Amino acid sequence: MSRDLRPLAVARYVWEPGTLGFGLLVLTLIVSAIGDKVIERAVIVALFNTVTVVGLYIFIGNSGVLAFGHLAFAMIGGYATAWFTMSPTKKGFALQLPTFLAETELPMLPAAIISALLAAIVTFIVGIPLMRLGGIAASIGTFAVLMIFYTLYSNWDSWTFGASTLVGIPIYVNLWVALAWAAIALLAATVYQKSRFGLALRATRENEVAAKAVGINVPLQRLIAFVLSGFFVGLGGVLQAHYLGSIVVKAFWLGPTFIALAMLIIGGQRSLTGAVIGVVLVSAVQEVLRQIESIIGLFGLSQLVIALIMLVILIVRPNGIAMGREIPFPSFGSLRRVAAPRGALEPAAAEHAIVPAGGNLDERLEAFDVTVRFGGLAAVDRVTLSVGRREIVGLIGPNGAGKTTIVNVITGFQKPTQGKVVIGGVDVTNLPPHAIGRKGLARTFQAVRLYPDMPVRENLEVAAVGVGLSRVAAGQRAASILDWMEFSHKADARANTLPYGDERRVGIGRALAMAPRYVLLDEPAAGMSDAECDELMRLISRIPQRFGCGVLLIEHNMRVIMGVCDRIHVIDSGRTITEGTPQQIQRDPEVIRAYLGSKSGAAGARGR
Amino acid sequence: MQAVVQNVIDALSLGSLFALTSLGIGLIFGIMRLINFAHGDLIMIGGYALIVPSTAVAATMFIGEWHPGAAVAAVIFIVVVFAIACERLAFRPLRRANPSVLLITSFTLSFFLQNAVIMIYGGRPKGVDLWPLLVEPFMLGDIRLPRLQLVLIGATALLLLLLVLFLRRTAIGRQMRAASEDFLMARFLGVRANRVIAAAFAISGLLAAVISLLFVVQNGVLKFDMGVPLVLAAFVGTVVGGMGSLVGAVIGGFVVGIASVFFQVVLPLDMRLNRDAWVYGLILVILLLRPGGLVKVKAVQERI
Amino acid sequence: MPPVLEVDDIYVSYGRIPAIRGVSLTVDEGEIVSLVGPNGAGKSTTLMTVAGALVPTKGAVRLKGHPITGHAPENIARLGVSFVPEGRHVFTQLTVEENIRLGTDMRRDKDAIEADFERVLSYFPFLRERLSTPGGKLSGGEQQQLVIGRALMTAPKIILVDEPSLGLGPIIVDRVYEIFHRLREAGNTLLVVEQSTHRALQNADRIYVLRSGRIELSGSSRDLTDEQLEFAYFGFDSPVGQGGGPHP
DSSP: OOGGGHHHHHHHHTHHHHHHHHHHHHHHHHHHHHOOHHHHHHHHHHHHHHHHHHHHHHHHHHHOOOOSOTHHHHHHHHHHHHHHHSOHHHHHHHOOOOHHHHTOOOOHHHHHHHHHHHHHHHHHHHHHHHTTSOHHHHHHHHHHHHHHHHHHHHHOHHHHOTTSOEEOOOOOOOHHHHHHHHHHHHHHHHHHHHSHHHHHHHHHHHOHHHHHHTTOOHHHHHHHHHHHHHHHHHHHHHHHHHHHSEEOGGGGSHHHHHHHHHHHHHHOTTSHHHHHHHHHHHHHHHHHHHHHHHHHTOTTHHHHHHHHHHHHHHHHOTTTTTTTOOOOOOOOGGGGGGGSOHHHHSOSOOTTSSOOOOSOTTOEEEEEEEEEEETTEEEEEEEEEEEETTOEEEEEOOTTSSHHHHHHHHTTSSOOSEEEEEETTEEOTTSOHHHHHHTTEEEOOTTOOOOTTSBHHHHHHHHHHHTTOOHHHHHHHHHHHHHHTTOGGGTTSBGGGSOHHHHHHHHHHHHHTTOOSEEEEESTTTTOOHHHHHHHHHHHHTHHHHHSOEEEEEOSOHHHHHHHOSEEEEEETTEEEEEEOHHHHHHOHHHHHHHHOOSHHHHHHTTO | OHHHHHHHHHHHHHHHHHHHHHHHHHHHHHHHOOOOTTHHHHHHHHHHTTBOOOOOSSOOBSGGGSOHHHHHHHHHHHHHHHHHHHIIIIIGGGTTSOHHHHHHHHHHHHHHHHHHHHHHHOSSOEEOOOOGGGGOOEEETTEEEOHHHHHHHHHHHHHHHHHHHHHHHSHHHHHHHHHHHOHHHHHHTTOOHHHHHHHHHHHHHHHHHHHHHHHHHHHOEEOTTTHHHHHHHHHHHHHHHOTTOHHHHHHHHHHHHHHHHHHHHHSOGGGGGGHHHHHHHHHHHHHHHOTTOSSOOOOOOOOO | OOOSEEEEEEEEEETTEEEEEEEEEEEOTTOEEEEEOOTTSSHHHHHHHHHTSSOOSEEEEEETTEEOTTOOHHHHHHHTEEEEOTTOOOOTTSBHHHHHHHTTTTOOOHHHHHHHHHHHHHHSTHHHHTTTSBGGGSOHHHHHHHHHHHHHTTOOSEEEEEOTTTTOOHHHHHHHHHHHHHHHHTTOOEEEEESOHHHHHHHOSEEEEEETTEEEEEEETTTOOHHHHHHHHHSSOOGGGTTOOOOO
16 A cells, blocks of 8 residues: 555544544634633533543443443542642641642642542552453442542541532633643543554453453453543543532532433443533533523423433433444545555555464364363263364264363363363463463354454454554454455454354454464354355365464364364263264264164154 | 440341342342332432422421321332332333443433432422331330331331242242243243233332331431432442342341441541441452352353 | 144244244144254254244244244243243242242132142152252252143143253153153143154154254154154264165
């Protein structure tokens, strides 16, 4: 690709914050032209709320974990900036701060940054335990965080003036200051979102299990976003304090928490565009209704209507007004290719592209003597199997034979009661799934588990990023694997728009993007027609030679198993019953018996 | 002696209050994986049902003036109707949604109900003097006993007993237990999903109504967000006890109540105001050490 | 007279994953019909669809001629379809008696309920002493028998059983099938999913073989041979069963 496309690539990169920021700029210009104090006040509030809500978006939007405690971080930022910037005399009236703080009076910008950093540090500390929890437990944990800091700050009289309003904070936030910070927040959110960290976190949101399997450390990725999000929410608190000139703990409790969440969710929590739309819309509705409220004296109306809008959105449009989409980048005919991410723009000096995985091609993936007991019952009983890097090994057995358990043991989702799993001489038995992914074992899933709302290209990139590649290198590798699979024409299609057979192939491509030494394919032919199976067999049989990657194939479709495997391992009732070439297995009466049941009883009882 | 007795009664009565609230939340969570933040607002609605709707500063008694029996029945009726209406209008359309969406929905509903009350009754706290005789302490030998707290403990014991009988002895109770364990299997046996869920909301409404009466007598004041501290404590209770277990919810509620009183007694004077921070800190510790809570609910192994 | 159950050309997907494509089958009054096939063939999906847990994208399910496609599971149960899913699904916190009686809550015929209760206890005598034991305390084999007993209590027109032999020892499996025969003699109708073709041949009146979401073979168990079944099951000629049946 030629060099003169670079400016366009930059334009593409800053497209979302650019357009959204431009929208806010136009709004600001109009308001300052009108000069109405009431409207101006509403817009300033909306602008610093943008900082807070974009902060929320960084975590909630990218991780998909609902958090209720973020206003605690805004509170921490707001009070901190009061400590740093109030004049010593004013501080003396209300607070009994330690001497070094009581006499400090920092300039506004350093104070703002230090205060937001303080919020980020607290976010980090509470995030360490919290981010290890998943789903609903994490959400409840964030409630607890809000309660803890709310209680502490309400009673910390010497530092916070208790539950009373602390006044005398210097006022400097006007339209332009608020706009500048909103633009910075938008840009930061974009940089994060397009980085490998943002990509990895969105993958955990789309499918946590599949994200772990490509080597993503879920708690770590969540923590990174949580801290960044804490910084900007803290900054939102700082700006609020310096706009109002006062601060009170009540402004960070459940009501304001609800409004901030409503802004994010009504707009659409899965895109930056949604976050901004939500802030603008909710602010406008609130402002108009407040006017009506004060005219007809019906207090509570504005909040009631916001709650009602939120309920309707949750029921009819759970992804909000923006529905997870950003403002589309205009396509200039032939220049549309520019819409590709950074990686594709680099010259094709792609050493990270499609390389056979490193290491010794003669090493093996081995499971020794694996036994798993569930409450006394052995689901797997002393199974030993191994896969070389140049072969395709099939694992078959009837329903309930223990294949699932073996798969879960090898991939680290289940700890064996006994025995061990070794990859290239390294014992990986007690490693978590994401670490096993990094040791060179990739896998696909029975239920495919693509990242549905991400393009095919990103589905592959996530896997490459998960094993430590940069975003650029990951882009190159994804492109070359798609090329090898003859799938480049669909690289920009969202995974949830693919036909089913293609979905399965992308799943295999994603596993290969980790440059694994072994890949475990879990029923790749399930639900496929015979023609699709032929295509699939062609793909699988080319893997070992092209990638230096051994294949462990779990499959019920005997045509596929017999068609591609070098060796087949048969288990029944948790035990190995035989092992051999497809020809040997087809001839083995034990195997037929395991599947079809014992024949001896059949003749006598027939026609009973 | 007086202090010890008082502390024990304090712990048990606060624990009762939290246990009943946790139970109302736990019942619904078990059946439909909904953490109902709006449960606290059902308690609040029960309180406001006692007075004449008006934004005037002073409260005028309405149902609160009736014969206590009639008042109890009326408040229960009103709260149960509200509980069922919430399910029908807000939660039923979202029955297939994930627990996070359900939680934010209930949070929204809570905010909606609170602001509706602000519109109708005004946002300022209102003093109400309900059944003042209950608040009078009485003497047993040398020891002064708080009548209301004993009534609260007694009422809780009675409700728990009735609930156990209901769950064990009636067909619908049996269906609710089955549904909270394996809803789809229960439906394969002809158990009606809508009926079981409506029953769960009705019972949680009944529990909320009883709490609101006792809470109003105790505090003598109505405020639109009076249910929030209760529901937050009950959250802690259900998580501590183990989400999805009714026994766990009751135990968790008592643990939180007793822990609150314990911290109140043992913390030095200047830290006592931060008691709740300690209690909520406890939830984080327990979530970390035992993410499943004190009473474990069986998990199913699945292939991934 | 229409068949008790008629599945008419149904297509079902899990999300976007097609599970069955065009399955048709019938079960007549008083029959035991077996549905066999390898894992992932769509056997369970077929039963789940009949029971209302899944909704077909195409096709219809009829019970005694009345369409039940897309009805809620509880309503299908109330119309007379009793479903024993794979993995048993005993309510572990409910007592054995509560498990058994759960299926009768929709019935109003008190005397018949008590008669059915006695009948279930006569089929599974060990349950009588365990009536107040929590269901979770039973062994796997006992649980399998309990859920079959429980399924009888809904006064079903047809009983669907998904892989009753999974994870059970041969003695228990024999006992379960013995009960199926007694049920048939008493006039009940059963559709049983089974992995073992031989067990199906021994026990069923008719057999359907399902592979990759389609019916590959069907017929009376008197007429079908092992070889035909093997071919339909695996999709290739097994050298063991050389000289097998014609391509379907």
